[in-house]
Amino acid sequence: MSVNTESIIHNIMERISGIGYVKPEDIPNIDLYMDQVTTFMEAQLAHSKRYKDDKILTKTMINNYAKNNLLPSPEKKRYSKEHLLVLIFIYYFKNILSINDIQTLLGPLTDKYFKSDENLDLTSIYTEVFSMEKGQIEALQKELLERYEIAQGTFKDAPEEDRDFLKLFSFICLLSFDVYVKKMLIEQMIDDLRATTDYDPKHKSKK
Template identity: 60%
Template sequence: MTINTNDMLNSILESLSRIDYIHPGDIPNIDLYMDQVTTFMDSQLASTKRHEDDKILTKTMINNYAKNNLLPPPVKKKYSKEHVLILIFIYYFKNILSIKDIESLLKPITENYFDGNGSIDMSSLYEEICRIEKERIEPLKETVKTAHEQAETTFTDLPDKDREYLQLFTFICNLSFDVYVKKQLIEKLIDSLKET
């Protein structure tokens, strides 16, 4: 097994450069039925799928999100632009957080800013968060490069076959450690929300 980690790293860094988000202006300004919501999300987030048959969002998922208080209920079976924005947040959070944690995190958002109830509308809130996230791409690329460079300094005395795999394993472990630590931090922050 020959692994060209430099090609793989370049591919990863290139994909990080292409990260984009659904712009609120791309979300229809009319309320959507469930099928329209799933079709919209599938088309907008298709590039985030790992496997062709992965589901972005299903009717069952949306119903469960509403049932579990992650998503305000639809009005006459229609979902607003604000519903779609909340679904986007849920889509990204569900990969790292429990449903209960997502509920705790989104409850103040849906209570205070949904349907123009607060000092900022959902589109502006979402845009501001996306702006900050876009600014994080270049520093994130540097973090990934550093993790790769560190991995390449390991197991240098082993035969090529063993060294290549163990360096790749080290690279994955290094990236996983970052995710693990950040997940722990996120959970502690969400727990602090519950205490207030």
């Protein structure tokens, strides 16, 4: 079984280099209708698709987020800049967290900072968080290369025809374990947050 692991790691590094985030200044300051929201999100987050035909957000998804109190309801069927910021957070969180966990995490933010007149609002929170994430790309590339080198040192005595595949399997296992541990830690922090704040997942009010 022939697997070109060097080509795979090269493609991974290339894709990571192209990772960006939706800049606050790129988000319209005017309210948008549903079709405009989905078009905007599709254009801005297209780089994160696995397959070309994948949808970033659909009308059904957005309606369900509002129904489940993840997203404040639109005003007269129009969505503000703050709505878009919340949708971006949801988009990233939904790949690793349950709806209930996202409610616990975003509920306090939307309750206090959605349409806030204070200096600290959703835009400033979003800007600080995502600019920090963007700065981690170089560190992530270094970390991935270290794990790749570790995986390349495995299965030296395996049959030659299987060696590349087994090394790739080792690399995927290392990355998967990393994701598993981080996901477990995130869930624990959210559980602690829920217990500490006694926050209602529906985030309509505190108990």
